[in-house]
Amino acid sequence: MPIADKMVKMVEAASMIRKMFEEGIRMKEKFGADHVFDFSLGNPDVPPPKIMQETLLDLIHDDTVSHGYMPNPGFMHVRQAVADYLNQTFNVGLTPDLIVMTVGAAGALNDCLRALINPGEELLTPAPYFVGYNQYAFVAGATLITASTRPDFHLDLEAIQTAITEKTRVVLINSPNNPTGAVYSAEELDGLGRVLEAASKKFDKRIYLISDEPYRKIAYDVTVPSVFDAYNHTIVLTSYSKELSLAGERIGYLAVHPKAEDARLIAGAAGVANTMMYVNAPSLFQQVVGRLQGITVDIDIYRRRRDIFCQGLKQAGYEFDVPDGAFYLFPKSPIENDVEFVNLLKDQNILAVPGTGFGGPGHFRLSYAVPDKTIIDSLPGFKKAIQSVK
Amino acid sequence: MPIADKMVKMVEAASMIRKMFEEGIRMKEKFGADHVFDFSLGNPDVPPPKIMQETLLDLIHDDTVSHGYMPNPGFMHVRQAVADYLNQTFNVGLTPDLIVMTVGAAGALNDCLRALINPGEELLTPAPYFVGYNQYAFVAGATLITASTRPDFHLDLEAIQTAITEKTRVVLINSPNNPTGAVYSAEELDGLGRVLEAASKKFDKRIYLISDEPYRKIAYDVTVPSVFDAYNHTIVLTSYSKELSLAGERIGYLAVHPKAEDARLIAGAAGVANTMMYVNAPSLFQQVVGRLQGITVDIDIYRRRRDIFCQGLKQAGYEFDVPDGAFYLFPKSPIENDVEFVNLLKDQNILAVPGTGFGGPGHFRLSYAVPDKTIIDSLPGFKKAIQSVK
Numbered sequence: 001m002p003i004a005d006k007m008v009k010m011v012e013a014a015s016m017i018r019k020m021f022e023e024g025i026r027m028k029e030k031f032g033a034d035h036v037f038d039f040s041l042g043n044p045d046v047p048p049p050k051i052m053q054e055t056l057l058d059l060i061h062d063d064t065v066s067h068g069y070m071p072n073p074g075f076m077h078v079r080q081a082v083a084d085y086l087n088q089t090f091n092v093g094l095t096p097d098l099i100v101m102t103v104g105a106a107g108a109l110n111d112c113l114r115a116l117i118n119p120g121e122e123l124l125t126p127a128p129y130f131v132g133y134n135q136y137a138f139v140a141g142a143t144l145i146t147a148s149t150r151p152d153f154h155l156d157l158e159a160i161q162t163a164i165t166e167k168t169r170v171v172l173i174n175s176p177n178n179p180t181g182a183v184y185s186a187e188e189l190d191g192l193g194r195v196l197e198a199a200s201k202k203f204d205k206r207i208y209l210i211s212d213e214p215y216r217k218i219a220y221d222v223t224v225p226s227v228f229d230a231y232n233h234t235i236v237l238t239s240y241s242k243e244l245s246l247a248g249e250r251i252g253y254l255a256v257h258p259k260a261e262d263a264r265l266i267a268g269a270a271g272v273a274n275t276m277m278y279v280n281a282p283s284l285f286q287q288v289v290g291r292l293q294g295i296t297v298d299i300d301i302y303r304r305r306r307d308i309f310c311q312g313l314k315q316a317g318y319e320f321d322v323p324d325g326a327f328y329l330f331p332k333s334p335i336e337n338d339v340e341f342v343n344l345l346k347d348q349n350i351l352a353v354p355g356t357g358f359g360g361p362g363h364f365r366l367s368y369a370v371p372d373k374t375i376i377d378s379l380p381g382f383k384k385a386i387q388s389v390k
Numbered sequence: 391m392p393i394a395d396k397m398v399k400m401v402e403a404a405s406m407i408r409k410m411f412e413e414g415i416r417m418k419e420k421f422g423a424d425h426v427f428d429f430s431l432g433n434p435d436v437p438p439p440k441i442m443q444e445t446l447l448d449l450i451h452d453d454t455v456s457h458g459y460m461p462n463p464g465f466m467h468v469r470q471a472v473a474d475y476l477n478q479t480f481n482v483g484l485t486p487d488l489i490v491m492t493v494g495a496a497g498a499l500n501d502c503l504r505a506l507i508n509p510g511e512e513l514l515t516p517a518p519y520f521v522g523y524n525q526y527a528f529v530a531g532a533t534l535i536t537a538s539t540r541p542d543f544h545l546d547l548e549a550i551q552t553a554i555t556e557k558t559r560v561v562l563i564n565s566p567n568n569p570t571g572a573v574y575s576a577e578e579l580d581g582l583g584r585v586l587e588a589a590s591k592k593f594d595k596r597i598y599l600i601s602d603e604p605y606r607k608i609a610y611d612v613t614v615p616s617v618f619d620a621y622n623h624t625i626v627l628t629s630y631s632k633e634l635s636l637a638g639e640r641i642g643y644l645a646v647h648p649k650a651e652d653a654r655l656i657a658g659a660a661g662v663a664n665t666m667m668y669v670n671a672p673s674l675f676q677q678v679v680g681r682l683q684g685i686t687v688d689i690d691i692y693r694r695r696r697d698i699f700c701q702g703l704k705q706a707g708y709e710f711d712v713p714d715g716a717f718y719l720f721p722k723s724p725i726e727n728d729v730e731f732v733n734l735l736k737d738q739n740i741l742a743v744p745g746t747g748f749g750g751p752g753h754f755r756l757s758y759a760v761p762d763k764t765i766i767d768s769l770p771g772f773k774k775a776i777q778s779v780k
Binding site for chain 1: 392393394395396397400401404405411431433434435438443446447450451456457458459460461493494496497500504505506507508525526528529596635636637638639640651652655656658659661662663665666667668669670671672673674675
C-alpha cells in the first residue's frame, strides 16, 4: 500500500462518514436545504456570546497582542486564569504548572494518552461512547476496551470493575455524555473513584481517570459534579468548543489533579506531547479564553430545542431518556437494526447517526445543535418513519 | 514509571531545552533584558503585515465568519485559494482535494508521516537538521536517519543515495534550511529527484519526498526553486508562521503533487491523520490566510539584520557561510566542542544553541529574529569569546 498499513482501516472508516456527509449535501441540493433535516453533526450553531467578539476585537486592536510562539504549554497568565477559575469553582488547589493549553479537547486527550499509555495498554470507557475515542486510542497505540452502562446510560460500576485488567492504564469518562446526554451524579463518580482505587491496589499499578468534559456547561436542571472530588488521580480535559461556540478554533486545556500520583511529571509529559504534536494551542484564542473564564453561550436555546424535540418524539411514539446535558438525543430504534432504521429516516429526509457507531446498537443519535424550525419541521417525518415499522 | 516508557527520554530532552530557556529568563532578571543577547529562539519578531490585522478585523466584524467546525481538511474556499496560488506560482495543476489545511507545518509533517510511515520505517533527512524532526519521527514511530551534507551544507547526493535502504519511506528536506540558512538550487533538487527515482526502482517501493518549506518566503538575493519540478512524488508542507509572523496561531497546509503515485489516497490519509490528531486547522486563521495568499512580512528587516550580524561576526574572526534564507546563522565553533563554546558565549550574556542538537557538531546556531540593537550590542561579547580561545 502507498499509505501506512494501519491507516487503511482508518481511511475506510473516515470515507464512510464522508459518504454520509456527502449524501447529506446531495440531498440538500436535490430537495432544498429547508427540506432536509440534518441532525448528524454536533457543530454548535448557537452564536458565541457577544463578549467573545468584543474580546477578540479588543485584543486585535491592542498592539501588544501576540501571534507568536509562547512557552509551549501556553501563556502563563492564561494557565493562571484557568487555574484560578477551576479553584474558585471546585476548590481543588490547582497551580498553572498543572494546566496545559491544548488544541481543543481532542488535542488534550491525545496529549494525555501519549503521556500515559505504553503501546498495547488499555483505555477503558463506558459504552455508548464518542466515536472519536477510536481514533485517539489509535493515535496513542492504545487498545480501546468498553464496559456496558445501565439501561439509563449511567455508570455500571460492576461492569467497569470486571473490565479492568492488568493492562488498564486509563479509564475515560465523558459527562455530560455524547451520545447519550447522561450526566453522572456525585454518588456514581464517588463509586467509580472507589473502584479505581481498589483496582489500582489489586494490580499494583496506578490507574488514571481522564474526564472529558466539553459539555460541562451545557447542562439542564442538574449540576455537573466535580470529578476532582471523586478520585485524586484524575485529569480533567475540556475545550471551549461548546461553551463558547468556538469548535473550529481548536482551543481547550487539560488540568492534572494536584493530588494525582506524579501530578507534575504527568503534566510535564502531556506538555511535551503537546509540543511534539501541535507545538502550542492557538495564540489569539488562548488570550481570548483567558479573559472569558466562566462565560457561557445561552444554554436556554439548547434547552428549548431539547424540550421541543423530546415532546415531538414522545408524541410520535419514540422511547428515550430525556438528556440532562449536551445537545444529543439517543432514542431507541423502533426496530432492532439501527442502521436500517436510520435509512428509513433518510427516506423522510432526516439525517441521524446509527448508535452502532458509538458502541450503542439499537439506538440512533440526533444532534439538536440545529435551528428550532429544523426540529419542528422534521416531526411529521419522524412520525411516518416509526409508523412504517409498527 | 507513571508516564509511558518511551516518553521518559522525550521529557528529559524537553527538560534540557526548558532549563536553557529558564536560564535565559534568570539571566535577563539578573542582568536586565537589555544586557542579555538571546539568539536561541526562532520566534519571528517582525510584525505581521498591516493587511493581516485589517483582514482579521474585517472577518470578525463580518457576522458570517465561522468559528465552528468546517470539513476536517479545511474550508473548501481556502483550499481552493491555496491551490490557485500554488498553481500561479509553480504551474503544478493542484486541485483543492490535494490540499489539507493543518495546525502549522509541524501538524502537516505529523499528518504526512502518520499517513505514510509504518512503524520502524525510515525517515531520511540531511544533517544538520531542525531538532523538531526527532519529535515528529517519534510521534509517527519512524526511525530518523541522517545523511551528511557538503561543507557548505548543500545536498550531498552520494551520501543520500548511500543512506537510502529498503526501509526508507520518506526523504525530508528543508530549504531554506534551519539551522544552516542554505537554499538548495534547482540543479541539486533535480539531482535529488533522480536519486529518489532510482532508489524507488531499486527497492521496488515508492520513496516520497517531503519538502518542509516554512522559510520559502524568507530568502535573500536567490529564488527558492520549486520542488514540484524536481520529483513528482513530493508533498510540500509549510506554515504562515514566518511569512506572516503567525507562529503561535498554528496555521499551515500540505499539498500533494498531482502526479505523485496515489496522490489522492495520500492526501486523503493525511487529512484523516489531521482529523485524528487535531480535528481541523484553526478556523479564523484559515479564513485569514485564505485572503492573504502571496503576502509576506517585510523581508528587508531580516536581510538588514543578517548583513549587520555577518559583518560583525566576520570582523570578530568567526567563520560561516552567509545564509541565503531563513533567519539563522550557523557559524563554526572556534573550538571543537560546540557545547563548551556556547558556554563561553553565555559568559558574555549571549545565548546560542549548540550545533550538536541539530546533528551539526562543531557549529552553533544564532537566530536573528531579534531587534538590530540586540545584534549590535552583542558584538563585543562575540569578540571576547573568540579571543578567549585563540
